[in-house]
Amino acid sequence: MADNGPSALQRFNNGIGPENPVFRQILGLCPTLAVTNTVSGALTMAAAVAFVLICSNVLISLLRLQLKPHLRILVFTLTIAAFVTIADRVLAAYLYSMSRLLGPYVPLIIVNCIIIARCEVCAAKQGLMPALGDAIGQATGNAAALLAISSVREILGSGKWFGFTLYQSPVHISWLGQGTPFWESWSIMILPPGAFLTLGLLLGLVNWAVAKRKAA
Amino acid sequence: MDYLTTILLMAITTALINNMVFHFFVGNCPFIGVSRRLDAAFGMGAAVTAVTTVAGLLSWAVTYYILAPNKIGGQVLSAPLTHAVVQLFRPGYDGVVDLSILSYAVYIFLIAWAVQLVEMYIRKFFPPLYKAFGVYLPLITTNCVILFTCLEIMRHASATSGAEQWGLDKTLIFAFFAGVGFLIAIVIMAGIREELDKADIPKALRGPGITMVLAGILSMAFMGFAGVDRGLEKALHPPAKETAWIVALPTTQPAQGPQGQAPTSAGAPRQ
Numbered sequence: 141m142a143d144n145g146p147s148a149l150q151r152f153n154n155g156i157g158p159e160n161p162v163f164r165q166i167l168g169l170c171p172t173l174a175v176t177n178t179v180s181g182a183l184t185m186a187a188a189v190a191f192v193l194i195c196s197n198v199l200i201s202l203l204r205l206q207l208k209p210h211l212r213i214l215v216f217t218l219t220i221a222a223f224v225t226i227a228d229r230v231l232a233a234y235l236y237s238m239s240r241l242l243g244p245y246v247p248l249i250i251v252n253c254i255i256i257a258r259c260e261v262c263a264a265k266q267g268l269m270p271a272l273g274d275a276i277g278q279a280t281g282n283a284a285a286l287l288a289i290s291s292v293r294e295i296l297g298s299g300k301w302f303g304f305t306l307y308q309s310p311v312h313i314s315w316l317g318q319g320t321p322f323w324e325s326w327s328i329m330i331l332p333p334g335a336f337l338t339l340g341l342l343l344g345l346v347n348w349a350v351a352k353r354k355a356a
Numbered sequence: 357m358d359y360l361t362t363i364l365l366m367a368i369t370t371a372l373i374n375n376m377v378f379h380f381f382v383g384n385c386p387f388i389g390v391s392r393r394l395d396a397a398f399g400m401g402a403a404v405t406a407v408t409t410v411a412g413l414l415s416w417a418v419t420y421y422i423l424a425p426n427k428i429g430g431q432v433l434s435a436p437l438t439h440a441v442v443q444l445f446r447p448g449y450d451g452v453v454d455l456s457i458l459s460y461a462v463y464i465f466l467i468a469w470a471v472q473l474v475e476m477y478i479r480k481f482f483p484p485l486y487k488a489f490g491v492y493l494p495l496i497t498t499n500c501v502i503l504f505t506c507l508e509i510m511r512h513a514s515a516t517s518g519a520e521q522w523g524l525d526k527t528l529i530f531a532f533f534a535g536v537g538f539l540i541a542i543v544i545m546a547g548i549r550e551e552l553d554k555a556d557i558p559k560a561l562r563g564p565g566i567t568m569v570l571a572g573i574l575s576m577a578f579m580g581f582a583g584v585d586r587g588l589e590k591a592l593h594p595p596a597k598e599t600a601w602i603v604a605l606p607t608t609q610p611a612q613g614p615q616g617q618a619p620t621s622a623g624a625p626r627q
Contacts, residue, residue, distance in 0.1 A: 166564045169384035170500045214468070217498070221461040229457070244507045247460050251498045253385055332379055333575040340561070340568030348560035 145266045148273030155277025161254045162285035163346040168254040171245050172286060173335040179302040182290035183283070184238050188231065188246055190279035192223045193255050194272070200263040201271035207264060216259045217250065224249045254278060292338050297329030361592050363529055365585050370533040373582055376501050377541035378575040383501035387542055388567050390492065397546035398539070400492045403474070405535030407496050408505050411470035412531025415463055415506040416513050416524060423455045423462065424514035432516060456510075463506045471497045505534045544574060 146154065161167050171189070175181045196219045200207075207215060228246045231239040239246070249255070258278055263271040294300055299307045310321030328334050374380065377387050383404070390400045420426070421437045433439060434453040442449055475493050479486045496502065509530065512522040522530070548570055557566050 166388065167385070169388070170382050173381040173384065213497075217464050217468075218461060221464050225457060225460050228460075244504060247507055248382065248500050248503060250460060250464060251500050251503050253498070256498060328576070331579070332381065333572045333579065335381065336568050336572030336575055340565050340570075340572060343565040343568060344558070344561040347565065351560060 145262070145270060148269040151262065151270050151274035152277035152280075155274060155279070155281045156284065157281075159278075160281040160285060160346075161278050162282060162289075163343060165254075165257070166343075167257055168252040168282070169339070170248055171252065172289065173332075173339060174245050175242055176286060176290035176335060176338075177293050177297065177330040178241075178300075179287065179290045179294050181238065181241055182286040184231070184235065185242060185245065186279070186283035186286045188224075188227045188242075189249055189252065189254070189282055190276075191227050192220060192249055193258060193279050193282075194275040195223045196220050196255060197258055197263040197271045197275035198268065200259045201266065201268050204264050204266075212260075212264065213256070216256055220255055220259075221250050254282060289335075289338055289342060292342070293329045293334055296326050297334060298327075299325045357589070357593065361589065363525070364592075365589060366526060366529050367533045368588065369585050370530055371537040371540065372578065373584060375537045375541055375578050375581075376504070376534055377538060378571070378578040380504060382504040383499060383538050383541075386492075386495070386499060387538075387545065387571070388564055391542050391545040391549055391567070394543065394546045394550055395488075396492070397542045399488050401535070401539030401542045403489055403492050403496055404499060404501055404538050405532065406474045406478075407467070407470050407499075408502050408535035408538075409528065409532045410474055411467050411502050412505050412509055412527055412534075413524075414466045414470055416509050416522070416527040418462060418466060419456075419459065419510050419513035423459050424510070425452045425454050425516055427515040435514075459510055463503060463510075467502050467506065468497050470502075501534065501538050505531050508534075541574070545571065 155161070159165060162169070162172055168189075171185050175185045196216070199219055200216065203215070224247060227249070228239075231242070231246060258274060262274040266274075291301060294302075295306060299305060299309045307323070307325075309323070309325035311323040312318075312320075313322040316322055326334070329338065376382050377384070386400055386404070391397050420435065422435050423438075425432050425434055426436075427433075432452055434442065435455075438453050438455060442453055471493060475486075478489065478493075509522070509527050511517050511519045512527070515521040545567070549567065552566065552570075561569070
């Protein structure tokens, strides 16, 4: 099998940097926005996405010679649905409270554009190793993006990071005098609007950094 | 609460208070991708509304009759059709057959089928509308709004999940107004983005970035709808006045937070 695409290592690096699923391709935003008010929730989601992404990419890559073009998408979705069911049941069995917290967003991985896009772009066209590298790279990139968004939201919103209290809101500083808080946590950050605002501003930051790098 | 009030409150709660995009974050891909032009956005919203209604109906029927066990008179039984099939092969078998592990794969099939159905219907009866929809209809198959609606209906189709059980009426209201909520969100966004073309936005934020920030501001605006259902309920059913002869019994209603209610808060039975 002569693959005429990027190698496994190129695919892996692409997923983390230049083709980061959240910041560069703007894919799979539903879980990205919904579960990032705590770092632990975001990392559990990233792990579930990684499991589904790697398993379905490998399976589709092994099946790629048997795929009929018009039934392609259906096979992708059913493969993904099977693995999502597994991930969902495992979460419900071993991490019940987390499963309650993530609620419907674990089954929504089925229609997560990242996974279908990777099946379409890479797994259906290339061999096992590039597909595996691609899946791991994309999963890492997704996890990094989720970690960034959820860190900002949890630190600003509830004064914690990964459940560890960083500061007690409101923060008082003695030389400001009594009754004037120096800092209060922004509760809007753990509500829906905070998700949109954080993601929008982080997208702007990433775009700005990329443009600056290109100019340099 | 009479029937009409329940339905009205459920519609308002689903479309405005627990808006699909601004409260549950589903349907972001079309929300960003198809909200550049107003007419395209309206077409997408209308198509999603049609498909959610059909897919909601199908998923309720399949869940209620085939997939999930039901509680009838305090006793948990298999779904009617499943029970009948089991009786064919194993007469007298009285165990509960639970097929809900298959629900995700089944829903994906149902959604694909509903999209096909709506597409055929529109092509036959409204050809100009079909031309206007163009590429959006097939894209809906992988739309989170519809799967989310189906999952929400799954929770409410059987009484065993602990959620309030919906009949077909509430299911249809929920499914239709979930689509309407999406339509409202995407049309507002498209209206803003048409004006944004002339605005002077920092280069890094152009495109998805500023759309997300705007969605955040809109989401804050939609948080203002929290509590509308309570107010409306009070307006439609004013509490009985206390008189010297009749003392109204103290109502024990749990105070609900402004956010994070189940999408059925309006339809929940009041004690």
